[in-house]
Amino acid sequence: MVLLNSPHGPADTWARLPERLRQTIRTQALRVFVIDATRVGREAGLGPHINTVMQACFFAVSGVLPRDEASQRCRAAIHNTYARKGEAVVARNLAAFDAGFAQVQLLDWGALAREPAAPAQPTALAPLAGDAPPFVRAVIAPMLERRGDALPVSALPCDGTWPLGTARYDKRNIAGEVPLWQSDLCVQCGKCVLVCPHAVIRAKVAAPEAFAAAPPGFATAAARDHAFAGQTFTLQVAAEDCTGCGLCVAVCPVSDPADARRRAINMVPQRPLRTMARRDWSFSLSLPEVPRTPLNLHRIGQQQLQQPLFEFPGACAGCGETPYLKLASQLFGDRLLIANATGCSSIYGGNLPTTPWCTNAQGRGPAWSNSLFEDNAEFGFGMRVALDQRRQTALALLADLPLPAALIAGLVSADQSDEAGIVAQRQRVAALKTLVQQNQTPQAQRLLHHADALVRTSVWLVGGDGWAYDIGFGGLDHVLASGRDLNALVLDTEVYSNTGGQASKATPMGAVARFAAAGKATAKKDLGLMAMSYGDVYVASVALGARDEHTIRVFLEAESYPGPALILAYAHCIAHGIAMGEGMTQQQLAVQSGRWLLYRFDPRRRARGLNPLQLDSPAPRLPLAEAMASEHRFRQLQQSQPTRAAALAAAAQRAVDRRWALYRALAALPANALER
């Protein structure tokens, strides 16, 4: 027996099945049933959850129990399971059960078999195959179609490099619902763009003329930001790449006065608008990018106009990690080198045959490579050392060649601490290359080779808590102690997410995880405090869902700091046992309860007579137990071992209180108390 969840009804579903599968069904004479469980669940008020509907269908068609008895027992089970969530939830599940029980349909393929097969569905690649580069068509497409074994070895790059920007060719169409922009309500704050884990929401601003060739119905609005007075704003969604998580809707600050549940962006079924969305998305990509200067990067609405150079990763719907990487790609992507530790980010970051890392129109984008859990920090350190060596070589060669003194002085002493400085240095390097190109001496040719190293490159060490707190900690600590200009970004899901949820030293006290089945008995390691103890490391702790502008400020400060920087970024995760569409709210709870602190430790402040530590969190105002109760990883211990859960929760509260008191005291130390 086969039970399919399909929105297409029996006949159309049959037509859409691959011929090989239909053959199996025919050969084995399987009975096939169809239900549109997604619709049924949604109509019953269960949102995206289909488990109750599918359970109903199973008992309706399997004959495991007589139908009446099955129905009776399942309804009793629903009462048992959902009673503690309230009567409304019970009622919705009962409604979903009844509807599923009633609506499941036999797919009578025998009657359909002789009808002509529907036209073959386009493969994932079909829509863009014409535009795709030769390598995508020749190598990536067969791999996506699971025919990679048929490729000759000679088709693969011999040096291990892989073209960037290839995730865009894998149109997965996995979202039942996708966001739709309400141009009239939108305040153009950019928050939906910021939080989207898959970079499927993009804002653009351009002169009205740029929209002359827009498809009919292409949504726009007058730009609200005074910086773009007279220009036109649009917000577009890559509906075929969206995973339907709904984070964008959850963070939208605007409510429709006529219907408080309506926001300036709302989830709608994807299928009906797929074709139009594809056309609109394609046009929006053709619009020019807003120049990178002079954007005010501290205003999210402006900052989020920066082109992401990380798009459509294979991360979970609602992933809490990817928005941080996308942000880094927007801010620094055209001069990023990333050493990525093993973990989720190494999988969705380099998910052969595609990668979400991509390039801008100038061909600039992050250079990315993955290394092991245990040596990733050192791997990135090597990148830094190599770049610094190349820069030194270029500087030495500059002095050896007959070049204008002003140009040399500019190249040597350039302030590259912000975007404007980078742009100016790029112009100098271009001028240098033009001059040197005429010179055929070996020194000149060597300078040409190393000239790009005069532009400040941004080296980032990226990984999860399993890397930074545990397996790679020794190396991370060593690299942070080096004084070198590096940035470490820890995507802290507080658990080994990618390998199935093992406890790490970042796992909070009381959370259930693998190897911590009875709840973790020790407090979360304070990696930030350890790094601060060096005194010359920029250290910050952020939670995008709690304070987004704080996160952006930290990224900018960390990157501009001419030494080692460590960013601890709270990332909600499916391993937490939460509704992922509410991930940003969970981040707020973590901060409100004091379980996650927001702070910045900037050694540069000492030169101004200030305490380097700024505590950016308010005093905890939410009892920790309340925040914990909102996540299944904590809640499940309350159910299985209530006494132990209560003891651990109390101990965790004490640990949180102590930590808050400690940080408050450290941040309150008068700066002059720190000097003799």
Place this chain on the structure above:
Amino acid sequence: MVLLNSPHGPADTWARLPERLRQTIRTQALRVFVIDATRVGREAGLGPHINTVMQACFFAVSGVLPRDEASQRCRAAIHNTYARKGEAVVARNLAAFDAGFAQVQLLDWGALAREPAAPAQPTALAPLAGDAPPFVRAVIAPMLERRGDALPVSALPCDGTWPLGTARYDKRNIAGEVPLWQSDLCVQCGKCVLVCPHAVIRAKVAAPEAFAAAPPGFATAAARDHAFAGQTFTLQVAAEDCTGCGLCVAVCPVSDPADARRRAINMVPQRPLRTMARRDWSFSLSLPEVPRTPLNLHRIGQQQLQQPLFEFPGACAGCGETPYLKLASQLFGDRLLIANATGCSSIYGGNLPTTPWCTNAQGRGPAWSNSLFEDNAEFGFGMRVALDQRRQTALALLADLPLPAALIAGLVSADQSDEAGIVAQRQRVAALKTLVQQNQTPQAQRLLHHADALVRTSVWLVGGDGWAYDIGFGGLDHVLASGRDLNALVLDTEVYSNTGGQASKATPMGAVARFAAAGKATAKKDLGLMAMSYGDVYVASVALGARDEHTIRVFLEAESYPGPALILAYAHCIAHGIAMGEGMTQQQLAVQSGRWLLYRFDPRRRARGLNPLQLDSPAPRLPLAEAMASEHRFRQLQQSQPTRAAALAAAAQRAVDRRWALYRALAALPANALER
């Protein structure tokens, strides 16, 4: 040409040379010269330094320069080299030069060759060969004589174990001078015994009758401690094992009223008293050990009566590390398991074919093994896990067997936090074994096998800063986070001592080391603060030379803490460029300048409403630059790069001041500020 430093004069020296060497000299017709440089240097006031004397002899006999010119140039060089140390030092070196130049003698072996050869000198092992166990005679002795290659493989233990207490058979007789006790002056404080790096000074107390058979002239005094009223005290020196460092003399608090330079222990030439000292040492070993309870371990004079189970290691003369290990062996040696990281301590701790680790009369002693730099903490963690598992097995078996309820209750709930508790538990285990031995059931036999695991074993992770701060830090951090009952002892020489002085993250700012030839530019890593951030780790920082009773208190507290403990122990080292006999004074300077803090962080204090952190250092009262100037590792930068040295010294002073202010603030936090 051969130039020998020998106290024996030409003829006797020739007689003492190995026949093989004499044969080489004869065959090659070498000219041989002899000087008693040690005596000449000492008489000139240079202490143990012989470099000037040997230089004089070289120029006197080599003919590289005419004698007059050589003398003239060398005297000028002495002025240049020692002028900044003052005229007295110059004068002493000139005197040593002149004496060496005049006293070097030709060894006319041609004239001596026909005289009968002197009787063969005893080998290192000879004095004790008769008492030595068969394994020592059969295996260790040939290896000490460098004939190990001649041993059959079958002679070696097949399981890799090696007998303890074997260093005592390697009588090296390397000290020109050894300490001699002045029983009339001595206040019996125990400090000389405590600091001796090679455990060659031992104090014993026994009833007067025990001394009836003492050799004539065996030095004793009436015991001064009221706890031993009416008993007799003696302090003996293993002159053949002493390295002559002089630390014992430097820490002696007593001065002779008649001659302030004389202490209650003084260095004297070893050779004249060797035979007597051997006899006295041998007798002192036969005296009974003082019972381990009820010693007051906080009084050094009593604590140092504990038998060391670590003796005669192959460490440098004046080593700053070994006194800590010896102390641990005294306090806990009969139930110690040691995981020893690679480094100096793994070399002198297991210097094949001997080991300094030994057993007491009951056959109990430390079990010791060496693992890698990168996994030593985990190695010891495995020991802990295995022991805990054996204890659990024993506890489960206890409940299964028909045993007296009182015995079981005692075994299960024993308080083993101090020596008395351990002794009581050992008695219970002995009683248990007697009872169970009668029982032939498999459970009883299994319990017999695991019964010893009911006595609390003390697991120690031992290593240097290269291990703890650098290569093994990831593992150490992981183990400290485990909550398990382990003790980590970091012998912090602030440099990779054993491999030749490479900088580690423990190397202080401004110190010159390999890989930090221009002085280390970053501050010393604050490993203790990192460990304190866990909140449930006992952390302490000690310097034996600065506060000896503090060190003992810390060892006792750490060991009794039923969780992870970390002791950071300042260890002076030849790599610091100091006179090793002044090592304990250097430790004082490190503490007085605030460069090394003394503190204890004891999580148990929270239960009493107290701040866990106690800062045991006084406020820094010595400018850091003064302390730095006393060590060559800092001083040499002042000579080679004075500007950079000054900048680093100023930065180091700021870092020390900041750290002091931070620790003072942390220790001053009211305990109730740490709870909500």
